Amino acid sequence: MSENLSRRHALKWLAGTVAAPVALKAAPGETEPAPPAYPQRYTLHDPDFSKALPGPWDKLMTEAELKTTTALADLILPKDEHGPAASEVGVPAFLNEWISAPYEKQREDGEVIRGGLAWLNTECFKRHAKPFEELTTEQQSAIVDDICGLEKPKPEHRIGAAFFKTFRQLCLGGYYTHSATWKGLGYIGNISLGGPYPGVPQDIIEKYGLQDVA
Structure with a gap:
């Protein structure tokens, strides 16, 4: 991710873009409400269209939860020839930031994640102490x-399966918002081309049936 766009700014921006519009009243002498008005603001720095966003929030994860989060994230996304490990690009910190945010969706995810981490370690102590x-x-x-990708996990694994599904989705989201991982997606960003513009590749033209378009 660009140094100019921190994850906290991105998180605030995402929250601001889904904020409900301000309640509207009818204009004087009119019976219908005026059309929605969205102030033109630079959303990365002023993302909430109706009120000020809360300031920096306290992180909820304990040190023990962060250790488990780091180990599980690196198991899902280990370092290999395609990219760095999850912990190397700050995925545990991203998860902690996400579930600590004072928004309904994030708080719901926080309950699933923290409850799932507790379940996971309980299972570990049962099996290996x-x-x-x-x-x-x-x-x-x-x-x-035992909890990965199963439509119908065993009853004793249902909590773990629900946790893992949410945890993995957030891991992938945090991982692929970091520029160090874009190569694995085949994304190269904006790269200047030397010389004349070569035009659209022929295979792309044929794929979309545009070869006969003048």
Whole structure:
């Protein structure tokens, strides 16, 4: 992610873009409300159209929760030839920032995430008498396999499966908003071309049936 656009700014911007419009009243002498008015503001710095946003918020995750979050995020997105590990691009901090934000959706996700982290470590102690981050990769994977991608998990794994689904989605969102991971998506950004503009590649023209368009 660009240094000019921090994740906190992005989070505030996303929250501001879905804010409900201000309630409208009919103009004097009119029976119908005036059309919605959206003040033209630079949303990255003033994202809430109706009121001021809250200031920096306290982070909710405990140190123990962050350790488990880091281990699980790196298990889902490890360092390889395609990109860095989740922890190397700040995914645990992103998750902590997300669930700590004072918005309804984020608070709901926070309940799922923090409750799921507790469930995960309880399961780890049942099986191995250790927290998740102290297990071997094979032990961690065995537990995750029981809650990953199952439409109908076992009754004892339902909480874990719901948690993992939300956790994985947020991990991917945090991971691929960092510029260090864009190469794995095939995204190269704006790159200047030397010489004359070569035009649209022929395979793209043919894909969209535009080869006969003058």
